[in-house]
Amino acid sequence: MNNCKKNETRGETCEERGDCAMRHKLWAVGLSMGLSLPLCMLGLLGRSEALVAAGLYAFYQGFLCGKSVLNSAGENLPGGELQCNFVSIVAAFIVSLGALDVLIFSIWRLTKASLLTAPTPWALLAAAIAILINYQLSQHSGCVARQPGGGQMEDLRGSFQTSMLISGLAFAGVLIGQWWPPIDALAAIIGVGLLARPIMGLVTNTNPKTAEQGKKPSPAMAV
Numbered sequence: 001m002n003n004c005k006k007n008e009t010r011g012e013t014c015e016e017r018g019d020c021a022m023r024h025k026l027w028a029v030g031l032s033m034g035l036s037l038p039l040c041m042l043g044l045l046g047r048s049e050a051l052v053a054a055g056l057y058a059f060y061q062g063f064l065c066g067k068s069v070l071n072s073a074g075e076n077l078p079g080g081e082l083q084c085n086f087v088s089i090v091a092a093f094i095v096s097l098g099a100l101d102v103l104i105f106s107i108w109r110l111t112k113a114s115l116l117t118a119p120t121p122w123a124l125l126a127a128a129i130a131i132l133i134n135y136q137l138s139q140h141s142g143c144v145a146r147q148p149g150g151g152q153m154e155d156l157r158g159s160f161q162t163s164m165l166i167s168g169l170a171f172a173g174v175l176i177g178q179w180w181p182p183i184d185a186l187a188a189i190i191g192v193g194l195l196a197r198p199i200m201g202l203v204t205n206t207n208p209k210t211a212e213q214g215k216k217p218s219p220a221m222a223v
Contacts, residue, residue, distance in 0.1 A: 021153055024140055025065045028156065031133050032062030032163075039126055040098070043170075046123035049106045050173035050184050053191030054130055054166045056098045060198050061159050063091045068156070092202035095195065103192045106185040116181040119174040127171035134164040159198075166191045 039055030042048075067088065109115040138160035141153045173187030 028065040042126045046120040048119035048123045049188035050170035054170045106188040109185045123174045130167035
């Protein structure tokens with residue numbers, strides 16, 4: 001994960017050793033998708049809706065990185081862009097259903113004293129691992145962004161930092177929830193709020209080619 005830093009010290013560029021940005025995105029896809037299901041399952045079994053919210057964001061993050069990897073291939077395939085847009089809507093639907101379930105159940109827990117049970121302590125370990133992984137991804141994306149061809153990594157770095165925040169909320173919710181159970185439900189509601197904008201982004205920004213063109217300055221502005 002620290003190939004870029006090693007390359008800089010040896011005076012080599014990431015282009016000479018392959019596409020560093022692509023490798024980082026593939027790492028991010030594997031780690032994020034690998035985190036998503038365990039976090040959701042451990043959150044459900046460990047009575048922590050905040051951990052489920054962290055798992056949902058990890059799924060969104062893995063999809064975002066995977067979509068970035070496939071964009072270039074999709075542009076060269078017949079109907080590739082349309083398929084990518086369709087998958088974006090499906091992913092937004094899945095994350096929306098999960099977020100709505102977390103929101104409703106968290107509010108329900110706050111209104112029912114019998115449901116306000118403390119999360120299991122081992123859920124702390126899952127949240128801590130998620131924080132560490134996203135910290136490493138965020139740090140490495142900053143390195144990749146400084147390399148040739150890594151200009152788009154800043155957006156992904158922001159996603160990793162948001163994932164760190166949601167995982168941190170889950171960690172705090174589980175830890176403080178050992179003495180005050182409502183805090184986990186409150187942390188989950190905040191986590192769902194942080195998911196709202198990414199979900200809307202999947203629906204409204206389904207044309208990555210157009211979005212990238214919109215970020216580029218016009219020739220007149222460049223002059």
